[in-house]
Amino acid sequence: MSEVLELVDVSVVRDGRALVDDVSWSVKEGQRWVILGPNGAGKTTLLNIASSYLFPTTGTATILGERLGGVDVFELRPRVGMASIAMADKLPGRQSVLETVLTAAYGMTARWQESYEKVDEERALAFLDRLGMNDLLDRKFGTLSEGERKRTMIARAMMTDPELLLLDEPAAGLDLGGREDLVRRLGRLARDPYAPSMLMVTHHVEEIAPGFTHVLMLRQGQVLAAGPIETELTSRNLSLCFGLPLVVEMNGDRWTAQGLPLS
Numbered sequence: 001m002s003e004v005l006e007l008v009d010v011s012v013v014r015d016g017r018a019l020v021d022d023v024s025w026s027v028k029e030g031q032r033w034v035i036l037g038p039n040g041a042g043k044t045t046l047l048n049i050a051s052s053y054l055f056p057t058t059g060t061a062t063i064l065g066e067r068l069g070g071v072d073v074f075e076l077r078p079r080v081g082m083a084s085i086a087m088a089d090k091l092p093g094r095q096s097v098l099e100t101v102l103t104a105a106y107g108m109t110a111r112w113q114e115s116y117e118k119v120d121e122e123r124a125l126a127f128l129d130r131l132g133m134n135d136l137l138d139r140k141f142g143t144l145s146e147g148e149r150k151r152t153m154i155a156r157a158m159m160t161d162p163e164l165l166l167l168d169e170p171a172a173g174l175d176l177g178g179r180e181d182l183v184r185r186l187g188r189l190a191r192d193p194y195a196p197s198m199l200m201v202t203h204h205v206e207e208i209a210p211g212f213t214h215v216l217m218l219r220q221g222q223v224l225a226a227g228p229i230e231t232e233l234t235s236r237n238l239s240l241c242f243g244l245p246l247v248v249e250m251n252g253d254r255w256t257a258q259g260l261p262l263s
């Protein structure tokens, strides 16, 4: 199995503070990682490195075999799909859902030509169908609900046929039905052997879809635990990570966590 991401002694320092502190982490092809940690732990900063939008202050980051600093990032970026709120905010709200997904095939955020290749349109339609967006193809992106926006962003991230898919809090802001719908769709993607390797930042273990294989836990920019989900996602690790006593359990093929009552 080859590595899709390899960080060695990576730190990101801003204003004299390490946002990511001496992180070494290796993600192999086919793995699906969940990144957990409290607010400000450095999760998004790590995803920004994995997407080649941020360079480490020290240490080395190798993405899909290419070392950051020694590669043209404009060649690397189409190989990495990223779905995040920051990315969604860059997209024009007046564009249709179909155009929003289609433009990704051309490395654009906005429509710039009148006709697209038929094959690209078919791909966009197929991804939107997989994410349950069939009835909203002509809707303006800016008028979508939070859940619909998230599903459109995932379809968009898939358009370049990425080898690595990054999801930053895909279920944040969704209601219970929306979350469960997304978790089912992510579960289908995670279990698809042809789907790209995946890294997903989340705040809640309930949002981990079946099929995710590994977990990285961060605290204050440092790695607290990293490895197979079944051995590392323990009450002890989660309690250390969030700084209060927590009990994590598996219920069927889903995870739940709760704090112990105050004595």
Ligand SMILES: Nc1ncnc2c1ncn2[C@@H]1O[C@H](COP(=O)(O)OP(=O)(O)OP(=O)(O)O)[C@@H](O)[C@H]1O
Pocket: 014, 015, 019, 037, 038, 039, 040, 041, 042, 043, 044, 045, 046
């Ligand atoms: N450009 C910057 N300059 C200074 N500090 C920054 C910068 N970007 C992020 N930070 C700080 O770095 C820390 C890590 O931020 P990051 O967004 O990676 O955390 P996170 O784990 O994703 O948090 P959250 O769960 O709240 O989204 C935070 O304390 C944040 O305020």
